[in-house]
Amino acid sequence: MSDPATLSGDAGSTPHELPPEIDISVPSVARGYDYALGGKNNFEIDRVAADAYTAVFPGAVVLAKHNRGLLQRVVRYLVGEAGISQIIDVGSGLPTVGNVHEVAHEIDPAVRVVYVDIDPIVLAHARALLAQNDTTIVIQADAADPRSILDDPKTRELIDFDKPLAVLMSGILHHLPDEKNPLGVARAFKEVLPSGGYLFASNFLDDDDDPRAKEAERSISGNFGTGRFRTWQEQRPFFDGLELVEPGLVYANDWRPDEDTETDSPWHTFYCGGVGRKP
Ligand SMILES: C[S@@+](CC[C@H](N)C(=O)[O-])C[C@H]1O[C@@H](n2cnc3c(N)ncnc32)[C@H](O)[C@@H]1O
Known part of the structure; x- marks a missing residue:
């Protein structure tokens, strides 16, 4: 396992000897999102891409924070109110403040969490964080x-698919282009949910054909390779x-705001989310 101290981006204060699977010749969604959230696990190439996107769509950084706040409120709801004891977090992102397992364990330390991400840098950091x-656990896979x-096998070892389970798709389905069949992906996860299981999804939103959403979609896709702003429909x-x-x-x-939720943000119409329960 790699030492996380050697993996910080060049925004970090520690040296970095990157494992070969971490490619810093192309911007990464995970590292760009980390930059937007004020993290240190990003590189010049990610910051340049994120700044270019933000120049076109100034709401980018704000939306990352809105998304993170929503995710934490949803986890508190699922564990604290809905009695969920197992979570699969698809497209989990780089560990940052208030990770899903930390929020869940504040309420119930027994909650089991499987983090899933495609990006090897997420795997390296998460494995180190979760060693004890x-x-x-964390696995590398394509959503x-x-x-x-x-x-x-690691998922099957930790998760009992007959017991209360939630699948989180927080800020990930918009990184699956239409040709990757995001509806089919959501359906596959819904199929394995037991009765009383939950699916959470949050995504970029094209609110009534807002031309700014189309522009933002072109910019994030151009800079990071993916990023769809889908309509309500x-x-x-x-x-x-x-x-x-x-x-x-x-x-x-608008999803169960708490005292930290910015309810008058000018960018709030560009992001949506919901939680569904399997009957
Ligand atoms: C915007 S971040 C969201 C992180 C976290 N879920 C949150 O809401 O704070 C999107 C994450 O999805 C990951 N991702 C993008 N495409 C993916 C794919 N096809 N399979 C798995 N993960 C993917 C990225 O590496 C990144 O970490």
Whole structure:
């Protein structure tokens, strides 16, 4: 296992000897998102791409923070109110402040968490962070191939698919282009949920054909390779077959806001999320 101290981006204060699987010749979504959240695990190439995107779409950094806040409120709801004891977090991102397992374990230390990400830098950091943790693991897999996640022996060892389970797709389905069949991906995860299981999805939103959403989509896709701003109509089917938990599929900051949620943000119409429960 790599030492996390050698993996910090050049925004970090530590030296870095990167394992060969970490490619810093192209910007990475995980590292760009880390930069937006104020993290240190990013490189010049990620910052240049993120700054170029932000120049076109100034809401980019704000949306990353809105997304993170929503994710934490949802985890508190799932563990604290819905009694969820197992979580598969698809497209989990680089460890940062208030990770899913930390939020969950504040409420119930027994909650099991499987983190999944395609980016090797996430794996390296998460493995180091979780080395002493029996209830939380990380696997490398492509969200576009749900079976590779569900059939992974490490997933099957930690998760009992007959017990209360939630699948989190926080800021990930918008990184699956249409040709990767994001609806089919969501369906595959819904199929394995037990009755009373939950799916959470949050995504960039094209609110009523807003031209700024199209522009933002072109910019993030050009700079990072992926990033779809889908309409409400395109997002609702992610939850087909589920009962939406109140208040439904809504702007991110309208989903059970707490005292830290910025409810008057000018960018709130560019991001949405919802939680569905399998009947
Ligand atoms: C915007 S970040 C979201 C992180 C975290 N879920 C959150 O909401 O704070 C998107 C993450 O999805 C990962 N990702 C992108 N495409 C993926 C794919 N096809 N399979 C798995 N992970 C992917 C990226 O590496 C990145 O870490």
